[in-house]
Amino acid sequence: MSEAEKAVHSGGLPYAFGAYLLWGFFPIYFMFLKGIAAGEILAHRIIWSVPVVMVILLLRGQWQEFRSAWSSPRALGTMLLSAIFIAINWLFYVAAIVEGHVLATSIGYYLNPLVNVLLGRIFLKERLTRLQAVAVAVAMIGVAILMFEAIDTLWISLILAFSFGSYGLVRKMAPLGSVPGLAVEVTILAPIALTAAVVFCSGPRRGAANAIGGVACD
Numbered sequence: 001m002s003e004a005e006k007a008v009h010s011g012g013l014p015y016a017f018g019a020y021l022l023w024g025f026f027p028i029y030f031m032f033l034k035g036i037a038a039g040e041i042l043a044h045r046i047i048w049s050v051p052v053v054m055v056i057l058l059l060r061g062q063w064q065e066f067r068s069a070w071s072s073p074r075a076l077g078t079m080l081l082s083a084i085f086i087a088i089n090w091l092f093y094v095a096a097i098v099e100g101h102v103l104a105t106s107i108g109y110y111l112n113p114l115v116n117v118l119l120g121r122i123f124l125k126e127r128l129t130r131l132q133a134v135a136v137a138v139a140m141i142g143v144a145i146l147m148f149e150a151i152d153t154l155w156i157s158l159i160l161a162f163s164f165g166s167y168g169l170v171r172k173m174a175p176l177g178s179v180p181g182l183a184v185e186v187t188i189l190a191p192i193a194l195t196a197a198v199v200f201c202s203g204p205r206r207g208a209a210n211a212i213g214g215v216a217c218d
Contacts, residue, residue, distance in 0.1 A: 027105070030097040038095035040200040045090065046193035049186040057183055065180040076184075078174045083185040085167035089160060096156050104153035107146050108160030114140060115165035123169060 033041055057063050069075040096105045117136055120126040128136060147154055174181055 027097045027102050030094055031100075034098050034100075036098070037200065038091055038098055039196055041094050041098070042087070042091050043193040043196040043200065045094075046087075046186050046189045047197060049182075050190050053179065053183045053186060056179055060179060062177065062180050065177060066183050069176055069180065069184050072175070075175050078170060079176065079181060079184040080188055082167055082170040082174060082181070083188045085163050085170060086185060087189055089163040089167060092156060092159050092163070096153075096160070101153050101156055103150050104156040105160060107143065107150055107154075108157035109164070110143050110146065111157055111161035112164050114143060115161045116168055119165050119169045124172070 030041070057066055069079060093105055093108075096102075114136065117128070121128075147157065150157070171178075171181060176184065
């Protein structure tokens with residue numbers, strides 16, 4: 001039985017559904033932050049992710065896995081690359097939502113599974129069954145229609161799809177679980193995020209910065 005099948009049989013499907021449901025509400029949340037720089041929002045997203053994910057690590061008993069990653073050059077190098085990809089994805093996603101390009105972000109994530117198939121075929125030598133190939137072809141037709149209707153913002157969709165697809169590929173090869181891996185990623189990005197937050201807070205946009213991270217600016 002595959003890992004995906006094990007997740008479904010162990011009750012993972014409701015969690016997946018819940019995650020995607022929450023993800024669907026993200027655009028509404030970020031649209032309330034319109035007028036605030038995407039980089040500023042991303043900085044606070046990373047900063048506040050650190051304590052949250054650390055608490056989750058402790059509750060799940062995965063602290064040792066997180067610590068061991070810092071003594072492994074292979075793990076650290078892989079997580080550095082994944083951190084770069086996810087930071088790019090988060091930045092363009094937030095920027096697109098704040099600028100009102102919700103359709104472009106949606107197309108990007110509709111396109112993402114197809115990018116995953118492409119990357120899996122190229123880098124992991126994975127093969128599709130005949131039925132899977134038909135399903136992919138049908139999905140490609142549907143996404144192509146959406147892409148044609150939003151050609152002006154297609155570059156946003158492509159960046160989101162390929163950055164998230166590349167992130168997934170790197171994480172698949174990483175020797176860390178999902179939560180410890182995320183903890184390493186946000187820890188790597190935290191110094192840059194803190195620097196960015198200080199710059200935003202000390203500039204003319206201090207008031208906007210306080211709207212999403214008051215204590216960081218005090």
